[in-house]
Amino acid sequence: MAAPAVEALAGARRIHVVSHVDLDGLVAAALLARWARRRGVEVVHDVTGARGLYRMLRRALQLAAGRPGTVVVAADLAPRSLSEAEALAAALNPRTTLLWLDHHEWPSGAHESLEKAGAIIVHDRSKTTAEIACSLLSCWGDGYEKMIVEIARADDGCSDDPYGLADKWRLVLRHIGWDGLRRAAESLASGEAWPGWAREVYEREAPSYYQEIREKTSVERYSFEDVRVAVVTPPPRASGCDVQRFGPSLGPGDADVVVILYPRGMSIRTWGRLNANCIASKLGGGGHSHVAGAPRPSQSMSSAQIARMVARAALDCMEPSTAGQSVDAAGTSPGNPARI
Structure with missing residues (x-):
């Protein structure tokens, strides 16, 4: 579905992004905002957790129905159930375009329900959502955009990044509210991979944050x-x-x-x-x-x-053959456990 997704974005007069609250979702939203603004396209951004997905996305679709040319983009979110996907499919109409970018596992039948209603879904579990967005928007030639995608990938995988920012952003995002999450995406969209306001939050909260994790x-x-x-x-x-x-x-x-x-x-x-x-x-x-x-x-x-x-x-x-058995990871020695 990559080609229809690119075509939908290319024809958009307005983009309304509804993204997840984590760094992967926020970077995907930032990439879409940068792409849109280079083309003079209006872009708005809302953030939500999984439990608020239906309410937030339905609201975006309702607003889009009154604004011809709007493409609603769901980024880094998955329907929690087939019934939720069916309810969102019912909210679509010919005047709205829903583009869905995600890498989580989906409930059985959810894809088919939404695609039948006209949604365009780009779902790739081998990539982060930021990587999916970057591929659609051909951003790999931009050094800054490649950098923030790498940071998002490290955060999503709980791994290190060469810039040392994934851990820092993860802490900051835990200490700011909904407006702060939108501010984070806006900073990333404006070219600030580590803005001063985020650095202040990190320096203020980091000592007690890590100490509490170790001790409590x-x-x-x-x-x-x-x-x-x-x-x-x-x-x-x-x-x-x-x-x-x-x-x-x-x-x-x-x-x-x-x-x-x-x-x-x-x-x-x-x-x-x-x-x-x-x-x-x-x-x-x-x-x-x-x-x-x-x-x-x-x-x-x-x-x-x-x-x-x-x-x-x-x-x-469990598969029937494993029920009643210990479920150790293949090839991993219980005597040398990984961290959780």
């Missing part, structure tokens, strides 16, 4: 029906990547599923044959094969209750 992250381990679940409770603002990099070391020798527990959500991480997206989907969320997220069902549920719920979902996601 707790781990509880459970086993239900041979599924080993580790429930990790970090400080509320700590990102899953930072808990992985700076918190307790856990790997396939310690647990089959790691649940990083937040006041309103859960980050689910797996190894080997267990699919984190499958587990998260059964709990109302979604994501990637080995990193996914879901809403926290209740703040009153204990860690043991959450672990049991996750274990039951994991059992449903």
Whole structure:
């Protein structure tokens, strides 16, 4: 669907981007804004988490219906269910163009439902959404744009980048509100890979942020029906990547599923044959094969209750041949665990 996507953007008189809140989504939005402004095309940007996707995207489609020539772009977001995809498909009409760029796993049937309604979907799980956007917009010849794509890729993969900015941006994005997230995308769009205001937030918050992760992250381990679940409770603002990099070391020798527990959500991480997206989907969320997220069902549920719920979902996601067995990652020695 790359050619129809390029054609839709080329014919746009206005672009309305609805992106995810993380750096991958914000960089994709920044690339679209830079591309549009070079062509004198108006661009607006909204940010949302997975739970706000339907409301925000439906609003954008309604506004687009009254503004001919508008292309609505969903960036770095996936429908949480087939029913959500069907509801968004029903919101489309011939006067609106919906272009969807994403790299997460999608519910079965969601693609077909949206494409049947006229949506243009560019979905590539081998790339980040920023890379998908960069390829569509032919931005690889721009050194600055290549740089911010590399930073987004490092953040999404919890890895290092040569500029040392992925970890810093990740912290900053955890300490600013919705307006701050839009400001971050605008700074990136204007050519500021590390603006002064973001540096100030980082320098102010970093010492206590990392210290809290090291000192206040707790781990509880459970086993239900041979599924080993580790429930990790970090400080509320700590990102899953930072808990992985700076918190307790856990790997396939310690647990089959790691649940990083937040006041309103859960980050689910797996190894080997267990699919984190499958587990998260059964709990109302979604994501990637080995990193996914879901809403926290209740703040009153204990860690043991959450672990049991996750274990039951994991059992449903196991292949029949692996049910009742430990689920170590192939080729990974339990005696030398990776970090979560």
